[in-house]
Amino acid sequence: xxxxxxxxxxxxxxxxxxxxxxxxxxxxxxxxxxxxxxxxxxxxxxxxxxxxxxxxxxxxxxxxxxxxxxxxxxxxxxxxxxxxxxxxxxxxxxxxxxxxxxxxxxxxxxxxxxxxxxxxxxxxxxxxxxxxxxxxxxxxxxxxxxxxxxxxxxxxxxxxxxxxxxxxxxxxxxxxxxxxxxxxxxxxxxxxxxxxxxxxxxxxxxxxxxxxxxxxxxxxxxxxxxxxxxxxxxxxxxxxxxxxxxxxxxxxxxxxxxxxxxxxxxxxxxxxxxxxxxxxxxxxxxxxxxxxxxxxxxxxxxxxxxxxxxxxxxxxxxxxxxxx
Numbered sequence: 001x002x003x004x005x006x007x008x009x010x011x012x013x014x015x016x017x018x019x020x021x022x023x024x025x026x027x028x029x030x031x032x033x034x035x036x037x038x039x040x041x042x043x044x045x046x047x048x049x050x051x052x053x054x055x056x057x058x059x060x061x062x063x064x065x066x067x068x069x070x071x072x073x074x075x076x077x078x079x080x081x082x083x084x085x086x087x088x089x090x091x092x093x094x095x096x097x098x099x100x101x102x103x104x105x106x107x108x109x110x111x112x113x114x115x116x117x118x119x120x121x122x123x124x125x126x127x128x129x130x131x132x133x134x135x136x137x138x139x140x141x142x143x144x145x146x147x148x149x150x151x152x153x154x155x156x157x158x159x160x161x162x163x164x165x166x167x168x169x170x171x172x173x174x175x176x177x178x179x180x181x182x183x184x185x186x187x188x189x190x191x192x193x194x195x196x197x198x199x200x201x202x203x204x205x206x207x208x209x210x211x212x213x214x215x216x217x218x219x220x221x222x223x224x225x226x227x228x229x230x231x232x233x234x235x236x237x238x239x240x241x242x243x244x245x246x247x248x249x250x251x252x253x254x255x256x257x258x259x260x261x262x263x264x265x266x267x268x269x270x271x272x273x274x275x276x277x278x279x280x281x282x283x284x285x286x287x288x289x290x291x292x293x294x295x296x297x298x299x300x301x302x303x304x305x306x307x308x309x310x311x312x313x314x315x316x317x318x319x320x321x322x323x324x
Contacts, residue, residue: 030060030061030062030083030230031062031064032061032062032063032064032082032083032084033064033065033066033076033082034047034063034064034065034066034082034084034085034086035066035068035070035072035073035076035077035082035085035086036065036066036067036068036073036086037068037069037070037073037085037086037087037088037142037215038067038070038169039067039169040065040067040259040260040261040262041189041260041274042253042256042260042263042271042274042275042278043186043188043189043274043275043278044065044256044259044260045241045245045249045252045253045255045256045275045278046108046238046241046242046244046245046252046282047063047065047238047241048241048252048255048256048258048259048260049241049244049245049251049252049255049256050237050238050240050241050242050244051063051241051259052255052258053240053241053244055236055237055238055240055241056234056237056238058237059230059233059234059236059237060230060233061233061234061237065259066082069139069141069142070085070086070087070088070091070141070142070143071091071141071142073085073086073087073218074087074091074092074095074100074102074218075100077100077102077218077219077220078095078100078101078102078220079100080220080222080223083219083220083223083227083230083234084217084218084219084223084234085217085218086108086215086216086217086218087104087215087216087218088112088142088143088146088213088214088215088216089104089112089212089213089214089215089216089294089295089298089318090143090146090212090213090298090301090302090307091142091143091218092104092213092218092317092318093298093299093302093308093312093317094302094307094308096312096316096317097308097309097312100220101220101221101222102218102219102220102221103218103219103220103221103224103316103317103318103319104213104216104217104218104290104317104318104319105216105217105218105219105224105231105235105318105319105322106216106217106235106238106239106288106290106322106323107213107214107215107216107284107288107289107290107291108214108215108216108217108238108242108282108288109214109215109216109281109282110214110281110282110283110284110289110291111207111211111214111281112143112147112206112207112210112211112212112213112214112294113143113186113187113188113207113214113215113278113281114143114144114146114147114148114184114185114186114187114205114206115147115184115185115186115187115190115191115203115204115205115206116130116135116148116151116182116183116184116203116204116206117171117175117182117183117184117185117190117191117194117201117202117203117204118175118181118182118183118201118202118204119175119178119199119200119201119202120200120201120202121200122181122182122202124181124182124202124204125202125204126155126204127151127152127154127155127157127204127209128155128157130151130152130157130162130182131157131161131162132161132162133162133163133181133182134162134163134165134180134181134182135148135162135163135164135165135180135181135182135183135184136165136167136170136171136174136175136179136180136182136183136184137164137165137166137167137171137183137184137185138166138167138168138169138171138184139166139168140164140166143214143215144184144185145184146212146301146302146307147184147206147212148164148184148206149301149305149307150206150209150210150212150301150305151204151206151209151210153301153304153305154209154210165180167179167180171183171184171185171190172185172190172193172194172197175190175194175199175201176194176197176199187203187205187207187277187281188274188275188277188278188280188281189274191203192270192273192274192277193270193274196267196269196270210297210301211291211293211294211297212294212297212298212301213290213291213294213295213297213298213318214281214294216288216290217234217235217238219231219234224319228322231322232322232324235288235322235323235324236324238288239287239288239323239324242282242287242288243287245275245279245282246279246282246283246287249272249275249276249279250272252275253268253271253272253275286323286324287323288320288323289320289323290318290319290320292314295314295317295318296314299311299312299314
């Protein structure tokens with residue numbers, strides 16, 4: 001099975017039965033593209049598990065993974081061209097200010113996972129050390145950019161005091177080759193890869209300096225108003241996959257091999273460490289719960305950075321009502 005494989009024929013039969021019996025069906029089978037915001041990766045294990053074990057099928061969904069940019073997913077959901085997407089918290093508020101009727105319905109990551117990474121010999125150990133440095137990140141958008149801006153803002157460094165390079169998802173290679181003095185990535189990804197390649201790195205976690213709303217599931221107001229049970233079912237299916245992954249990461253890893261082609265040739269110890277670190281960021285009581293303080297801090301950060309012009313009604317931006 002490849003990383004873009006849809007449900008098998010047997011799973012489709014289960015899906016058809018579930019849709020016929022389930023509440024508020026949208027057609028007999030709802031085939032959806034799910035914008036992921038990143039390339040195929042072991043970090044998406046909860047979604048792979050939820051498909052493989054038929055949780056999404058039971059919920060009435062046939063999933064096609066769309067590994068496009070996070071901002072593309074926000075635009076599709078806001079235009080009602082996709083029912084769901086995976087996004088980071090800041091994208092929700094930025095989109096709502098632009099008039100997009102998007103709503104965050106389940107928190108996947110309980111801590112903001114973005115970090116700045118530098119080689120140990122660079123002397124970059126704290127946010128204040130970033131002044132005057134060249135920093136590589138996927139682009140001037142998304143969680144990596146907002147996390148970096150929030151970190152710089154916490155220590156009074158303006159964006160004009162650093163050089164930001166948009167390098168796509170090539171952070172590991174760029175830092176290894178000394179093309180950048182520091183990179184921005186996820187705590188559970190780029191630092192692990194670099195250490196596996198023999199580099200000693202310093203990691204500056206955004207979450208150690210500011211609490212922000214992190215990655216989760218996005219939908220839109222139309223889905224909530226017209227198909228609330230489908231929203232609840234989708235969230236429930238994801239949370240079942242999340243719980244299974246947390247409880248049995250080894251099995252989740254084996255399942256993920258069918259969806260992430262690169263795992264076949266990857267160093268298993270390194271990739272399992274990525275998954276283990278990810279799980280540390282996912283746990284919550286209950287799973288999926290959005291912390292009000294994280295949203296308040298995210299809004300305050302965006303206002304401080306000038307990325308929001310005025311406060312929004314946060315009650316409209318996120319909800320916990322669709323958790324089981």
